[in-house]
Amino acid sequence: MYRYDDLDQQLLNERVSQYRDQMARHLAGELSADDLRPLRLQNGLYIQRHGPMLRIAIPYGMLSAAQLRKLAEISRRYDRSVGHFTTRQNMQLNWPKFEETPEILSELATVEMHAIQTSGNCIRNITTDHFAGVAPDELSDPRPYCEVLRQWSTxxxxxAFLPRKFKIAVNAAAQDRAVIRAHDIGLEVVNNEAGEQGIKVFVGGGLGRTPILGKVVREFLPRKHMLSYLDAILRVYNRYGRRDNAYKARVKILVQALGIEEFSRQVEAEWAYLKDGPTTLTDTEFDRIAQHFPAPAYEKLPAENAGYSAQLAEDKAFANWAARSVHGHKVPGYAAITLSLKKTGVAPGDISEVQMIAVADLADRFSFGELRISHEQNVVLSDVKKGDLYEIWKIGRSNGLATPNIGLLTDMICCPGGDLCSLANARSIPIAEAVQNKFDDLDYLHDIGEIAINISGCMNSCGHHHVAAIGILGVDKGGEEWYQITLGGQQGNSTSIGKVIGPSFYAVEVPDVIEALINVYLEQRTPQERFIDTVQRIGAEPFKTRAYAGRDKRKAAANNEERKVANV
Amino acid sequence: MSEIIKNGGIVSDDWQVLKLAEGESVESVVLPGTATLLPLAVWLARKPEIIASGQKTGVWLESSEDPAAIAADVAHFTVIGIDFPKFTDGRGYSSARLLRERYGYCGEIRAIGDVLLDQLFYMKRCGIDAFALRADQNPEKALASLATFSESYQAAVDQPQPLFRRRAA
Structure with missing residues (x-):
């Protein structure tokens, strides 16, 4: 992975000093809370429902074991020994002390980490495929692109003071695993007919209140022009994006207002001045950065491992886990695996200090000391030998990291919601837990198969509910928590936005509604169909009908439930 | 006279910023004479008269105003002001770069309005070289903030070569 040179480290140290000074001036009354706000946000510090929250950057989801150990140590010394992985592949600490944040950033800097631009109206952490560099369907490793972009955006x-936040994602594989069309800018690494590598540029995607998929602004952009072209897009956005209404300030609204043709014309006109200037990316620089992502020292192994095959045959629990958690790898005899952070009863994406250390140890012992965070809020070990899988599974299981549910119903993306976030209209975590409890039978879960159920506690859509087969969105109605259900969303190459099925539900209704939707699928599916396929084939109507059938009964049950709670 | 940050120091300065008061129009406003930053609209409407006066001339741009409007005029100005109505309004950074990098303006670019010391480093990088700080800002600390970072990744006005071109050398 990318290692800092003296200049990178010097810049980071200077950032820590700058932030320390800003906080000191604030505490001395020289810098008002309002003036500090954008400064602290660009260092990841929010003020949330119960106090501060610090969002630590994990550039494109890559971590070394040493960095994860540092995160574990920080979580113990400065928080409650828990961290939370986000859909931007970052880590949030939910209970840091405001005055201690300069110390935390200083600690992070010792392992080349920071919280730079993890919030604020600026270019945010770049995200990518969590199987970058090892995916069999990859055209090129996206990480050098991401690191080039990290340095350009830092x-x-x-x-630094755009109309609104700005998110960029990169995909370089046949199958998009980075939801690039739900980003302000999505970059897809492609080759042209001449075999030259470049990028296809999408712009104006985003979830939130107005979910829109990014549109192609350029089919093929030679790699060397990437930064000057992005400068042109950002400049058009910075100058003409709306600043009068935060809900209409994202670039997607500008693209929508101008139309993609006119937006594209303005970008090209701007770019004409910037093209071939000093920002033109040199091959020397790209290669320098690419050298930071060498293939690890793989052993020459047969594609199949007899021991692994035997273990699969003998141990059903292991086979269940492997079926969900072991992914293809471009090197024979190796696999990438996902360690699940979606155990029922634990907030999705949460990882304890003990688990962090366990994962770091696993990475050191079995995966060349590196790991990744997925935007689905799980941990990936990207380079493990098939012969080691059984041992990894046993260690993972004893650390609560081997729930065999990756890609299944209980592997929900879930924002922190109303329990922690001050923006939320409703809680997310208890809803996720209630749904997980409803579907806790493993055979049932595996029979239902692949399905994405994502939960957001408000329209900001941090839980990516729009791109889930079943999306759950918390809404506030007169001070009560209600949940709107969307159906038919997808990520990947056929990314699509789910549609609302109808009036929202009480919190206690949600698990039954999910079950009703699942039942329609189980009754109607053909042998090969996943949930989303059935929705697409038969349409939303049968699902809607079932979701609202018997609603009066459920409501009555819900009321009883509430009375019971009230009587306790 | 007030103090501003300029040329790496704290200096006294007598430039005034003309803002149209209620009831004043571009055509009728009395021009105060020398060392005044005029609203863009006044400059555009009364260019011949202002040039004929032979006095030191400046203009200031609102954050929404396009510097292209003065692209052909920049040689007339001693100072161009860029207004930051709120420090979180980042349009002025682009305006400054356009004036320097596209329209070839070499005179002073002065940040006016909600100018806070924590924004000075980026402003400097974009070609702003004078800063009329908001009244509550500490000028010494503001001056020091211009040296917050010793290096920068990107090409900008103060360093036209991105770090990667200098790193490789």
Whole structure:
């Protein structure tokens, strides 16, 4: 992975000093809370429902074991020994002390980490495929692109006060695992007919209140022009994006207002001045960065491992886990695996200090000391030998990291919601837990098969509910928590936005509604169909009908439930 | 006279910023004479008269105003002001770069309005070289903030070569 040179480290140290000074001036009354706000946000510090929250950057989801150990130590010394992985592959600490945040950033800097631009109206952490560099369907490793973008976006002097936040994702594989069309800019690494590598540029995607998929602004952009072209897009956005209404300030609204043709024309006109200037990316620089992502020292192994095959045959629990958690790898005899952070009863994406250390140890022992965070809020070990899988599974299981549910119903993406977030209209975590409890039978879960159920506690859509087969969105109605259900969303190459099925539900109704939707699928599916396929084949109507059938009964039950709670 | 940050120091300065008061129009407003930053609309409407006066001339841009409007005029100005109505309004950073990098303006670019010391480093990088700080800001600390970072990744006005071109050398 990318290692800092002296200049990178010096810049980071200077950032820590700058932040320390800003906080000191604030505490001395020289810098007001309002003036501090954008400064602390660009260092990841939010003020949430119960106090501060610090969002630590994990650039494109890559971590070394040493960095994860540092996160574990920080979580113990400065928080409650828990961290939370987000859909931008970052880590949030939910209970840091406001005054201690400069110390935390200083600690992070010792392992080349920071919280730079993890919030604020600036270019945010770049995200990518969590199987980058090992995926069999990859055209090219996206990480050098991401690191080039990280350096370009870090402290970009012109774009630190944009109309709104700005998110960029990169995909370089046949199958998009980075939801690039749900980003302000999505970059897809492609080759043209001449075999030259470049990028296809999508712009104006985003979830939130107005979910829109990104549109192609350029079919093929030679790699060397990537930064100048992004400068042009950002400049058009910085100058003409709306600043009068935060809900209409994302670039997607500008693209929508101008139309993609006119937006594209403006970008091209701007780019004409920037093209071939000093920002043109040199091959020397790209290669310098690419050298930071060498293939690890793989052993020459046969594609299949007899021991692993035997273990699969003998141990059903292991086979269940492997079926969900072991992924293809471009090197024979190796696999990538996902360690699940979606155990029922634990907030999705949460990882304890003990688990962090266990994962770091696993990475050191079995996966060349590196790991990744997926935007689905799980941990990936990308380079493990098939012959080691059984041992990894046993260690993972004893650390609560081997729930065999990756890609299944209980592997929900879930934002922190109303329990922690001050933006939320409703809680997310208890809803996720209630749904997980409803579907806790493993055979049932595996029979239902692949399905994405995502939960967001408000319209900001951090839980990516729009791109889930079943999306759950918390809404506030007169001070009560209600949940709107969307159906038919997808990520990947056929990314699509789910549609609302009808009036929202009480919190206690949600698990039954999910079950009703699942039942329609189980009755109607053909042998090969996943949930989303059945929805697409038969349409939303049968699902809607079932979701609202017997609603009066459920409501009555819900009321009883509430009375019971009230009587306790 | 007030103090501003300029040329790496704290200096006294007598430039005034003209803002149209209620009831004043572009055509009728009395021009105060030398060392005044005029609203863009006044400059555009009364260019011949202002040039004929032979006095030191400046103009200031609102954050929404396009510097292209003065692209052909920049040689007339001693100072161009860029207004930051709120420090979180980042349009002025682009305006400054356009004036320097596209329209070839070499005179002073002065940040006016909600100018806070924590924004000075990025402003400097975008070609702003004078800063009329908000009244509550500490000028010494503001001056020091211009040296917050010793390096920068991107190409900008103060360093036209991105770090990667200099790193490789």
């Amino acid at each position: 402290f970009h002097p012109e774009f």
